[in-house]
Amino acid sequence: MNLMTTSSFDLKNYLSSSRALVDEALSEYLPSEKSDPAILHKAMRYSVFCGGKRLRPILALTAADVCGGDIRDAMPAACALEMIHTFSLIHDDLPALDNDDLRRGRPTCHKVFGEAMAILAGDALFAMGYETITRHTANIGPEALANVLKTISIAVGSHGMVGGQVADLENEGNSNLDIQTIQSIHARKTGALLKASLLSGAIVASATPAQHAALEIYGEKIGLAFQIADDLLDILGDEQILGKPIGSDEKNQKATYPKLLGIDGAKEAARRATDEALSALEIFGRKAEPLKALAEYMIDRKS
Amino acid sequence: MNLMTTSSFDLKNYLSSSRALVDEALSEYLPSEKSDPAILHKAMRYSVFCGGKRLRPILALTAADVCGGDIRDAMPAACALEMIHTFSLIHDDLPALDNDDLRRGRPTCHKVFGEAMAILAGDALFAMGYETITRHTANIGPEALANVLKTISIAVGSHGMVGGQVADLENEGNSNLDIQTIQSIHARKTGALLKASLLSGAIVASATPAQHAALEIYGEKIGLAFQIADDLLDILGDEQILGKPIGSDEKNQKATYPKLLGIDGAKEAARRATDEALSALEIFGRKAEPLKALAEYMIDRKS
Numbered sequence: 001m002n003l004m005t006t007s008s009f010d011l012k013n014y015l016s017s018s019r020a021l022v023d024e025a026l027s028e029y030l031p032s033e034k035s036d037p038a039i040l041h042k043a044m045r046y047s048v049f050c051g052g053k054r055l056r057p058i059l060a061l062t063a064a065d066v067c068g069g070d071i072r073d074a075m076p077a078a079c080a081l082e083m084i085h086t087f088s089l090i091h092d093d094l095p096a097l098d099n100d101d102l103r104r105g106r107p108t109c110h111k112v113f114g115e116a117m118a119i120l121a122g123d124a125l126f127a128m129g130y131e132t133i134t135r136h137t138a139n140i141g142p143e144a145l146a147n148v149l150k151t152i153s154i155a156v157g158s159h160g161m162v163g164g165q166v167a168d169l170e171n172e173g174n175s176n177l178d179i180q181t182i183q184s185i186h187a188r189k190t191g192a193l194l195k196a197s198l199l200s201g202a203i204v205a206s207a208t209p210a211q212h213a214a215l216e217i218y219g220e221k222i223g224l225a226f227q228i229a230d231d232l233l234d235i236l237g238d239e240q241i242l243g244k245p246i247g248s249d250e251k252n253q254k255a256t257y258p259k260l261l262g263i264d265g266a267k268e269a270a271r272r273a274t275d276e277a278l279s280a281l282e283i284f285g286r287k288a289e290p291l292k293a294l295a296e297y298m299i300d301r302k303s
Numbered sequence: 304m305n306l307m308t309t310s311s312f313d314l315k316n317y318l319s320s321s322r323a324l325v326d327e328a329l330s331e332y333l334p335s336e337k338s339d340p341a342i343l344h345k346a347m348r349y350s351v352f353c354g355g356k357r358l359r360p361i362l363a364l365t366a367a368d369v370c371g372g373d374i375r376d377a378m379p380a381a382c383a384l385e386m387i388h389t390f391s392l393i394h395d396d397l398p399a400l401d402n403d404d405l406r407r408g409r410p411t412c413h414k415v416f417g418e419a420m421a422i423l424a425g426d427a428l429f430a431m432g433y434e435t436i437t438r439h440t441a442n443i444g445p446e447a448l449a450n451v452l453k454t455i456s457i458a459v460g461s462h463g464m465v466g467g468q469v470a471d472l473e474n475e476g477n478s479n480l481d482i483q484t485i486q487s488i489h490a491r492k493t494g495a496l497l498k499a500s501l502l503s504g505a506i507v508a509s510a511t512p513a514q515h516a517a518l519e520i521y522g523e524k525i526g527l528a529f530q531i532a533d534d535l536l537d538i539l540g541d542e543q544i545l546g547k548p549i550g551s552d553e554k555n556q557k558a559t560y561p562k563l564l565g566i567d568g569a570k571e572a573a574r575r576a577t578d579e580a581l582s583a584l585e586i587f588g589r590k591a592e593p594l595k596a597l598a599e600y601m602i603d604r605k606s
Contacts, residue, residue: 031461037469040461091426096418115399116472119422120465123394126429127460134453142445149452150437157430158334158343162423166340169419 011293015058022057023049025075026082029132043113043121044128048086051104051243053303055294056081056193060201062290063215069205076136077148077200080129084152085193087125088161090118097169104303105243126156140204148200155196164188177255183224190230191223214283218291221277222298228270229299231256235263241302270299314596318361325360326352328378329385332435346416346424347431351389354407354546356606358597359384359496363504365593366518372508379439380451380503383432387455388496390428391464393421400472407606408546429459443507451503458499467491480558486527493533494526517586524580525598531573532602534559538566544605573602 026048031041057078064074093100093108094115101111110118130149137145154160167185171177177185198215207215233242234249235258249256257266277295281288329351334344360381367377396403396411397418404414413421433452440448457463470488474480480488501518510518536545537552538561552559560569580598584591 035462037461037466037473039473040466040469044461088426091422094419094422096422116397117469119394119397119399120469120472122426123391123429123459124461124465126426127456127463127465130433130452130456131460134449134456137449142449146437146440146445146448146452149433149449153430153433153437156426157434158340158347158427159338160430162427162430163340163343166343166420166423169423170340170342 009289009293011290011297014290014293015053015297018058018061019054021071021075022054022061022078022082026079029076029079029136030083030128039113039117040121040124043109043117044125046112047090047109047121048083048125050086050106052082052086053301054082056085056197059194059197059219059294062294063198063201063207064205065201066284066287066291067202067205067207067211067215069201069207070139073139074201074204076132077152077204078197080132081152081193081197081200083125083129083132084156087122087129088156088165088193090122090125092165094118097165100244102244144203144206147203151196151199151203152193155192160188160192160196161190164190164192171255173253175253175255175259177260179257179260182255182257182260186227187220187223190227191220194223194226195219210283214280217280218277218295221273221280222295225270225273225277225295226298228257228266228273229301231258232263232266232270233301233303238302243303274299312592312596314593314600317593317596318356318600321361321364322357324374324378325357325364325381325385329382332379332382332439333386333431342416342420343424343427346412346420347428349415350393350412350424351386351428353389353409355385355389356604357385359388359500362497362500362522362597365597366501366504366510367508368504369587369590369594370505370508370510370514370518372504372510373442376442377504377507379435380455380507381500383435384455384496384500384503386428386432386435387459390425390432391459391468391496393425393428395468397421400468403547405547447506447509450506454499454502454506455496458495463491463495463499464493467493467495474558476556478556478558478562480563482560482563485558485560485563489530490523490526493530494523497526497529498522513586517583520583521580521594521598524576524583525601528573528576528580528598529601531560531569531576532604534561535566535569535573536604536606541605546606577602 030045030048033042033045035041060074060078060081061071065071089103090109092098093103094110100108109121133149164185168189198219202212202215234246237246239246257269261269274295278292281291333348333351336345336348338344363377363381363384364374368374392406393412395401396406397413403411412424436452459465467488471492501522505515505518537549540549542549560572564572577598581595584594
């Protein structure tokens with residue numbers, strides 16, 4: 001590791017310029033609000049353009065870049081991952097699930113468009129993710145394309161993101177979970193799609209098996225660090241910056257890392273996971289700077 | 304057309320043997336009820352194995368066969384289409400949408416597993432559809448694979464099935480729709496996935512452009528006939544055979560073909576659409592028999 005290099009990398013600028021590229025592409029790929037049915041496309045765009053950090057697309061683009069690919073080739077998959085992430089947030093916020101009124105400081109999709117439209121906007125964003133990948137295939141071989149679609153499908157499905165969400169619901173109110181169970185829930189609920197983002201970028205960039213394996217470990221470790229940081233933010237975060245109330249895990253008697261390990265123990269676990277993520281990047285040499293900075297950002301973020 | 308040939312074809316046997324093949328494959332592709340999270344996989348299997356006619360998979364297999372392909376190569380896409388169809392039924396039945404307690408005579412997914420699980424079981428079935436196609440690719444070139452995924456995604460998304468569902472919701476209680484609007488809603492809501500089923504089979508079988516075009520017209524026409532038959536069943540059907548109450552369109556002041564054209568006019572329109580579907584099949588010669596019989600079945604079915 002070269003900490004000097006890492007710290008001199010201008011992450012803030014990297015995040016904002018990457019985000020601008022992603023937002024531009026998302027706006028191009030998503031149907032216009034004028035296109036029929038207008039209300040559905042409004043709901044889809046409302047939720048996609050609701051202040052997201054674009055972490056998943058940025059991970060996909062950065063992974064493509066670090067493997068020697070062109071980030072433009074990874075853009076359709078990157079945007080698809082954001083659409084799929086947004087679909088999962090819309091459904092998670094529904095009254096039958098987390099029943100959240102606010103997301104990033106703004107009313108959730110079902111508060112604005114009603115429950116029926118929120119369910120369907122989620123479904124349509126999911127489909128639009130696949131449509132985006134399969135429509136914009138310039139410079140991507142059909143084999144890579146099929147591989148990206150497989151990677152994402154497995155990450156989303158009943159053994160991935162949706163399965164993690166179910167396991168989370170099933171264990172609601174059970175504050176006695178052990179660390180392995182918590183980890184298994186989060187590895188599926190959030191980790192799987194973060195990892196799939198990196199791997200999608202790697203596949204599009206024709207990564208070597210060693211590069212692919214390195215990004216897989218990196219993805220697992222930052223996924224873990226991300227979740228611990230999330231749990232910590234729910235205790236130590238600033239409600240204004242978060243755009244939602246803190247203390248909800250405590251209120252919902254949720255088993256969290258800080259609850260099991262204490263605040264300092266959780267911070268140490270996040271640091272350890274981040275260090276392991278950084279170690280996995282050695283294979284990329286100096287090119288790893290953005291991924292290193294992103295790993296640090298995962299545990300230092302304020303929202 | 305050779306009506307003698309059509310009528311001598313044993314559709315009943317064809318449907319039941321195809322259905323058995325599809326059910327076997329579905330059971331193989333879907334995660335076991337023992338696999339974690341068990342409750343999610345139970346909900347997914349409950350809804351998939353709830354007495355469906357398997358029309359979409361049978362159309363996909365039959366289209367592959369008529370284009371000279373091997374039906375085994377079309378099985379993953381065929382089953383994916385049934386999973387996606389089931390996902391759409393689960394979400395349509397939700398309290399926020401059609402609020403239906405019964406589907407094919409059995410309690411709907413959310414009545415058995417609760418609303419949260421029904422939403423997530425739908426999401427997981429959608430993902431599992433893509434996963435199934437991308438995991439079982441023997442004898443399918445990656446280009447055909449990507450093409451199938453694109454065809455299905457567009458058929459499902461905001462300009463297809465989900466868009467049609469939104470347009471339907473938006474026009475609820477508006478019994479003054481013209482025939483073009485009704486047709487446009489149904490072409491998206493049900494027609495798009497029926498057509499995508501045929502085209503998926505065609506793509507897997509490396510259909511010629513002429514075969515592809517013929518199946519496209521056939522798909523459009525049987526989709527139309529299917530919907531008119533659906534509207535007629537809601538007036539003339541047998542509740543026991545249907546597994547749900549009739550008269551719901553009248554109760555919900557829904558604009559339907561019989562309402563606009565009268566019962567006889569609707570029957571004539573369905574017949575006309577079916578004849579046009581049959582004409583499109585001429586290119587396939589004697590091989591078209593199952594598709595001809597399926598077209599007749601669409602308007603003669605009792606459920």
